[in-house]
Amino acid sequence: MPSKRSAGLLLxxxxxxxxxxxxxxxxxxxxxxxxxxxxxxxKGLIEPxxxxxxxxxxxxxxxxxxxxxxxxxxxLGFVDQKGGKRVLAWAAIGDADPAALRSNSFxxxxxxxxxxxxxxxxVDRAQWFDLATxxxxxxxxxxxxxxxARSLLVSQ
Numbered sequence: 001m002p003s004k005r006s007a008g009l010l011l012x013x014x015x016x017x018x019x020x021x022x023x024x025x026x027x028x029x030x031x032x033x034x035x036x037x038x039x040x041x042x043k044g045l046i047e048p049x050x051x052x053x054x055x056x057x058x059x060x061x062x063x064x065x066x067x068x069x070x071x072x073x074x075x076l077g078f079v080d081q082k083g084g085k086r087v088l089a090w091a092a093i094g095d096a097d098p099a100a101l102r103s104n105s106f107x108x109x110x111x112x113x114x115x116x117x118x119x120x121x122x123v124d125r126a127q128w129f130d131l132a133t134x135x136x137x138x139x140x141x142x143x144x145x146x147x148x149a150r151s152l153l154v155s156q
Contacts, residue, residue, distance in 0.1 A: 003084065004045065004083075004084060004085040004086070005045070005046045005052070005085070005086045005087075005088065006043045006044055006045050006046060006055075006059075006085055006086070006087045006088070007043060007044070007046050007052040007053065007055035007056040007059065007087070007088045007089070007090075008040075008041040008042055008043025008044070008056050008059060008060070008087060008088075008089050008090075009041065009042055009043075009056045009057065009059070009060040009073070009089070009090050009091070009092060010022070010041045010076065010089055010090070010091045010092075010145055010146070010149050011042075011060070011066075011069060011091075011092060011093075011094050011095075011096060012091055012092070012093055012094075012149055013093065013094065013095050013128065014093070015128075015130075018130065018131065019131065019149070019150055020128040020129060020130055021128070021129055021130075021131070021134045021146055021149070022096060022098075022126060022127070022128055023039040023040065023041065023126070023127060023129055023134060023137055023138055024039065024040060024041070024042050024063060024064065024101075024103075024123040024125065024126045025038060025039050025040075025123065025124055025125040025126075025127075026038065026040065026122070026123065026124070027103065027105075027120045027121035027122055027123055027124035028106070028108070028120035028121075028122075028124075029110055029120070031124075035137070036136050036137060037136075037137070037138070037139060037140060038137075038139070039127075039134075039137040039138050039139070040138060040139055040142060041087075041089060041138075041142060041145060042059055042060045042063040042064055042123065043056065043059055043063075043087055043089070044058070044059035044062065044063070046088075052088045053073060053090060056073075056088070056089070056090050057073075062103075062104045062122075063103050063104065063122050063123045064096065064101055064102070064103065064123065064126055065100065065101060065102025065103065066096040066100070066101075067096075068092075068094075069092040069093060069094025070092075070094070071092055072092065073090040073091070073092050074090060074091045074092065074149070074152045075089075075090055076089040076090060076091055076145050076148045076149055076152070077089070077148065079141050079142055079144055079145060080141065081139065081141040081142075082140075082141060087141075087142065087145075089142075089145050091145075091148075091149035091152065096126070098125070098126040098127050098128065101123065101125065101126045103121040103122050103123040103124070104121070104122055105119045105120060105121050105122060106119070106120060106122055107119045107120075108120070131146060131150060134146050
């Protein structure tokens with residue numbers, strides 16, 4: 001099993017007979033100029049002995065500032081990312097205004113070896129995407145989560 005495990009929540013909303021997916025763009029200098037293949041679901045590391053769904057719910061609120069959807073939270077299973085991280089995910093139907101995004105932040109030395117510490121939002125943007133666009137925006141390893149959410153939520 002991968003050494004790092006994260007859990008996340010994929011918020012979906014019905015739109016014109018289909019679904020749209022809320023994805024977030026990582027903040028900070030490393031992703032500032034990246035778009036296609038850089039977006040993700042709101043997610044974070046699972047603390048020791050923490051319930052993965054509790055992690056997904058917590059990280060969704062911390063990274064977006066949005067209220068949690070009422071549920072149900074539909075398990076999407078997991079995907080393994082290139083860096084060795086396993087991401088467990090759930091989907092839920094809900095809505096949120098990307099303009100209201102309020103993310104927590106992290107601090108790093110920036111520029112490197114400058115001795116200066118700067119704070120950056122964990123997430124700098126959120127946006128709704130249709131399935132075709134979401135497939136081009138999301139990290140490649142997370143594409144199956146979009147497909148699973150579509151099939152599970154449509155069948156409910």
